[in-house]
Amino acid sequence: MAQASRQRGGTVMRHLVLYLGAALFLFPFYYMLVGSLKKDPETSLRGLLPTGLTLDNYSQINGRVDLLQSLINSGIFTGGVILGTLVLGVLAGYALARLHFRGQGTLFAVMLLVQIIPFQLLIIPIYVMIVRTYGLADSYLGMIVPFAINSTAVFIFRQFFLQLPEDLFSAARLDGAGELRILWSIALPLVRPALLTAVLLTFIGPWNEFLWPFLVTKESDMQPLAVSLANYISNIAGRASNPYGAILAGAVVLAAPAVALFVAFQRHFTSSDLGSGVKG
Amino acid sequence: MSTVQSAQKTRRPRRAALLGRHPVGILLAAPYAVFLAAIFAYPLGLAVWISFHDYFFAAPTATVDRPFVGFENYTAVLSDPEVRQSFLNVSKFLIINVPLTVALSLVLATALNSAIRGRTFLRISYYVPYVTASVALVGVWLFLFSSGGLVNEVLGPLAPDPSWLVNSGLAMPVIAVFVTWKQLGFFILLYLAALQAVPKELYESASMDGASAVRSFWHVTVPGVRQATTVVVILAIITGANLFTEPYLLTNGGGPNGASTSPVLLMYQKGIEQGSPDTASAIGVILVIGVLLISLVNRKLLERD
Secondary structure, three states: OHHHHHHHHHHHHHHHHHHHHHHHHHHHHHHHHHHHOEOOOOOOHHHHOOOOEOOHHHHHHHHHOOHHHHHHHHHHHHHHHHHHHHHHHHHHHHHHHHOOOOOHHHHHHHHHHHOOOOHHHHHHHHHHHHHHHOOOOOOHHHHHHHHOOOHHHHHHHHHHHHOOOHHHHHHHHHOOOOHHHHHHHHHHHHOHHHHHHHHHHHHHHHHHOOHHHHHHOOOHHHOOHHHHHHHHHHHHOOOOOOOHHHHHHHHHHHHHHHHHHHHHOHHHOOHHHHHHHHHO | OOHHHHHHHHHOHHHHHHHOOOOHHHHHHHHHHHHHHHHHHHHHHHHHHHHOEOOOOOOOOOOOOOOEOOOHHHHHHHOOHHHHHHHHHHHHHHHHHHHHHHHHHHHHHHHHHOOOOOHHHHHHHHHHHHHOOHHHHHHHHHHHHOOOOHHHHHHHHHOOOOOHHHOOOOHHHHHHHHHHHHHHHHHHHHHHHHHOOOOHHHHHHHHHOOOOHHHHHHHHHHHHOHHHHHHHHHHHHHHHHOOOHHHHHOOOOOOOOOOOOOHHHHHHHHHHHOOOHHHHHHHHHHHHHHHHHHHHHHHHHHHOO
């Protein structure tokens, strides 16, 4: 009896802690949305109530930052990175998982090593190469190239393909199917749910990335939304009397696509899909 | 090895010895290998090379002399109080962020792993900061933590003066808490995966022995996910070493008075704004060596039995 009531007490505690934590985690999102819809966001507790809503801030931020163009730039940047990550990553992951070729061990070792070197160390030399040597400043190519393949994605794809039974592949090879054909019509359909997870995870990288596109783009009509909003924050915040309404409206526009995609596909964002990649 | 494969091997022994059993694999992996060479290996070498030379930006066609200067860039960087301050700031960041991240993500993952009502909603709540752009979240935090902001409004007379983001003692802790909040979902996900691998029998026998939930957390869960903890700590350290967006935007470029500059922010300011990629590269090399050393030590400590 004592144990049962103690257990019930534990369950209540657990729920309490989890829901309080969740409220704390979600609160800034609520505040972002409500603040973006108020003419002059108030900082008092009254500012928390959704009253007197207007879309004013959205047209104001749109006047300072070309929202549509920025969203298009973000989309092209993100799309390019996803395309590269999927096509080239799947090819490399498949080769590493199911084929035996010279240099395979070395490539695998380098792939693991790459994941502990922070990209930020490489910003200076990559900036020198892409912007100075190849003159790719203010171009989509310059934005996409450093992210076009993601070693973590290659690793995860390799894990996906490793989990498939070998018999499948030897049978197909006996029938005389080429490797590309086996990959396309046998392996890929089997890992399709996992691919969706990979696309979702890849999406949030470039969509949210700030530092690299910030370095490559100086022209405002080439900047992804994260960069143009950040420039607005750092240039205007000091001068405008109440800049927060417009900042929050921009933040909502930047956050909405990633959050919406995530909520819509959240059941693919599971520990088992990711865990297979992490446990190695 | 299956008989088919060994038959193939005898048919084409020389080619197999040279290129491997499936030479087409080289073709499939080639784009990735080329990419690694061009976007990883070469820049890594270039970073080290630049850090040992008197390097400056010039037109790509111009032939300029960039003399070898030995450790000059390194000594310049290490004796620069700004740089020392930035490394100190990151240490402060890590001391707050890493323990907080490990403790909160493990506790929340454990709670989420049990039978709980509304698990989908809870998971979404905890993951959503992770999938949202830092730039967008910084916008809200600026508003919340501004001197007349909601946080100070609620605290009333307890509000710090100067306010959070312009207070040299509080700027870095606010950034550390921001990053903990933003990244926590990812680490909860890692721990949830690791928890699946902890044998259920261990919990059962712990509860048979009359162990409380707290005891079985300490004696079953914590040792059971130790490997994941190593990964979480290393990834949290790498995230901390990469800190840029938050000091750049949240504290207006590492303010007040450099109290929240990070090494990567300095790399940007020195390397690109002020045009000294050589000292910036030296900072980068030192940073990576630091991260690798801490990761190695951490591995030794956490994986020791």
